Amino acid sequence: MISELEELNLMIQTEADEILYEYGLMGVLHSFGKPFVSGSYFLNLMTWRDLDIYLSSDVMNEESFFELGKNISLCIRPSKMNYRNEYIGRTEHLPRGFYWGCYTNITASAWKVDIWAIPSDEFAQKHKEIQELKAKVNPEQRIAILSLKKSFYNHPLYRKQFFSVDIYTAVLEDKISSEDSFITWLLVNKGITI
Known part of the structure; x- marks a missing residue:
């Protein structure tokens, strides 16, 4: 069972790297801020095809975030993208920022890619929390x-x-x-x- 779990994690991480680097998603994100791939990818604990990405930006506004959305759509060709503005929504458990939830079949399998553009202070806190979790x-x-x-x-x-x-x-x-x-x-x- 252990080898099966490790094999699954490695297979999904390899596909994730394809989306991030071969298809160029990280390059797109770098042109709008400082990206960090968090969640199960960073923790090396992947069991399904989902990426959680934070993008540090203190200058992001709706116009630039929709420009980012256009560039994401050209890069990973999602079938669907969900938008949130949590500066307005202020949902209790969510970050303050802009969100794209992308659904893509650009690899052989279906993926969900969550991208949050958040201020640098919140980005630093998220980064610190996931590093502390990984160390445990x-x-x-x-x-x-x-x-x-x-x-x-x-x-x-x-x-x-x-x-x-x-x-x-x-x-x-x-x-x-x-x-x-x-x-x-x-x-x-x-x-x-x-």
Whole structure:
């Protein structure tokens, strides 16, 4: 099982690199600010095709963000792009900034690419938080996280009521390592029955 998880992670990371570097997404992003690929890519914990990218910019406005959106669409040819302005929306758990949610089949598989353009202070905080998280994960915990993410990524409540961060917390803080114990953990800690 361990080799299967590692193989999956490596395969998805290789596809991600293709999107970022061969198709030129990082080049596009660099022309609008300072990009950082965060989330499971940075953590080396990939089990599905999703990229989380933060773009540091203190001068981004709606006009330049839509110019960025045009350049992204020419680069990775998404079938759909969702836009958010969280300077206006101010959704509680989301960053203050502009967002593109891109859905692309430019590789052999379907990908979701989340791009947040945020101010440099918030960017620095996000960068610090993910570095601290990565430093906490030992090899045994890494396998537990990969296994749980692979087990639950298709669950209908995943990314709606519970998230990757809950898996990280359960494994790192409460030493959860099995599907059954994580299901119990969700009930006890979040009141979620799955």
